[in-house]
Amino acid sequence: MEAVEKSGQTAGPAAVPVDVAAAGACGAGADAATANVCGAAASTCAGAAAAADACPDAVAAPCEATAAGRAALDLIEQRSSTRQFARNTPVTDEQRAAVLHAASRAPSAGAMMMYSIIDIQAQETLDRLAVLCDNQPFIATAPWALIFVVDYAKWIDLFEHVGCFDPAFVQETGRAPRRTPGLGELGIALQDTVIAAQSAVIAAEAVGLGSCYIGDIVENAEEVAQLLDLPPYTLPLSMLVLGVPAKARPATLHPVENLVMPERYRRADAATLDRQVAEMDAMFRPHARTAGERVCDIYARKHTSPFMAEMGRSMSCWLKNWTGEAPLQG
Numbered sequence: 001m002e003a004v005e006k007s008g009q010t011a012g013p014a015a016v017p018v019d020v021a022a023a024g025a026c027g028a029g030a031d032a033a034t035a036n037v038c039g040a041a042a043s044t045c046a047g048a049a050a051a052a053d054a055c056p057d058a059v060a061a062p063c064e065a066t067a068a069g070r071a072a073l074d075l076i077e078q079r080s081s082t083r084q085f086a087r088n089t090p091v092t093d094e095q096r097a098a099v100l101h102a103a104s105r106a107p108s109a110g111a112m113m114m115y116s117i118i119d120i121q122a123q124e125t126l127d128r129l130a131v132l133c134d135n136q137p138f139i140a141t142a143p144w145a146l147i148f149v150v151d152y153a154k155w156i157d158l159f160e161h162v163g164c165f166d167p168a169f170v171q172e173t174g175r176a177p178r179r180t181p182g183l184g185e186l187g188i189a190l191q192d193t194v195i196a197a198q199s200a201v202i203a204a205e206a207v208g209l210g211s212c213y214i215g216d217i218v219e220n221a222e223e224v225a226q227l228l229d230l231p232p233y234t235l236p237l238s239m240l241v242l243g244v245p246a247k248a249r250p251a252t253l254h255p256v257e258n259l260v261m262p263e264r265y266r267r268a269d270a271a272t273l274d275r276q277v278a279e280m281d282a283m284f285r286p287h288a289r290t291a292g293e294r295v296c297d298i299y300a301r302k303h304t305s306p307f308m309a310e311m312g313r314s315m316s317c318w319l320k321n322w323t324g325e326a327p328l329q330g
């Protein structure tokens with residue numbers, strides 16, 4: 001069966017991976033026809049800067065790269081989500097360690113590492129997550145899942161541990177007595193968390209594992225908090241399922257119209273919107289047959305879906321858990 005996202009959206013046609021080395025002088029727009037990266041042919045594209053001029057929406061690869069750099073770019077170019085895992089090829093301890101170490105090497109605001117990674121290998125937990133995350137059975141077929149939890153509880157514990165909440169400390173430093181995390185901390189902790197998750201994704205590819213994000217981990221807040229013992233000041237933001245891919249996975253096309261905006265935000269005009277619609281329809285053929293079908297499809301299956309409503313409800317719960325206003329667990 002073709003890999004299908006939970007919402008029934010099949011992946012678009014395979015992009016021919018942009019081989020930066022083979023493209024020679026310039027990886028940008030190396031395969032304009034198939035990858036839809038850039039309208040300018042590689043031969044007219046002298047470099048990343050030129051590519052940006054010729055096609056401001058292009059996300060250009062650097063033209064010069066070391067062998068290691070090219071390997072990294074190829075890895076990024078060729079990655080695609082994995083939803084089918086080889087049954088008889090286990091994830092090794094070395095692979096697990098490499099992925100978790102890479103996550104810990106991600107940039108982090110103030111090096112505060114405002115996240116925790118819950119490492120899930122127990123089949124019964126995977127089974128439960130498959131149900132709680134919008135009933136996606138393939139989750140239960142993965143040998144490994146990582147849940148990246150936005151975590152300020154560990155800092156509250158540290159503050160407490162070293163005495164920051166003690167009256168003597170407060171008097172001595174003149175700092176506020178005890179405060180819980182707010183939206184400021186959330187803003188940066190969210191970034192810490194997702195950057196760590198994406199580092200894990202890239203490392204997984206590098207060691208021969210495939211992965212897929214599961215956004216629905218933010219649903220069913222009460223049950224997920226209970227299942228994972230999540231305390232106040234936490235929020236499970238990103239989940240990855242990982243394993244050895246069952247088969248080769250062609251890279252998925254990604255739309256790039258109306259993506260990069262030179263210097264200032266630019267609200268799309270009608271012509272740009274038309275190009276954007278056409279690009280998406282073209283990528284998702286044969287699913288999209290009439291103009292705008294892909295956008296309408298997103299409206300129906302995502303924007304107005306019951307799972308999105310549940311995500312919204314659950315995220316309000318998680319926000320109150322984060323601030324401690326209404327902990328989901330005692």
Ligand SMILES: Cc1cc2nc3c(=O)[nH]c(=O)nc-3n(C[C@H](O)[C@H](O)[C@H](O)COP(=O)(O)O)c2cc1C
Pocket residue numbers: 004005006011079080081083136212213214215216251252
């Ligand atoms: C935040 C986030 C949440 C996602 N949630 C799901 C999910 O619940 N189920 C699923 O099958 N794929 C999920 N995906 C995978 C996307 O569908 C996939 O990344 C997208 O279709 C692009 O395909 P590619 O990753 O193969 O390039 C998610 C991706 C992201 C970044």
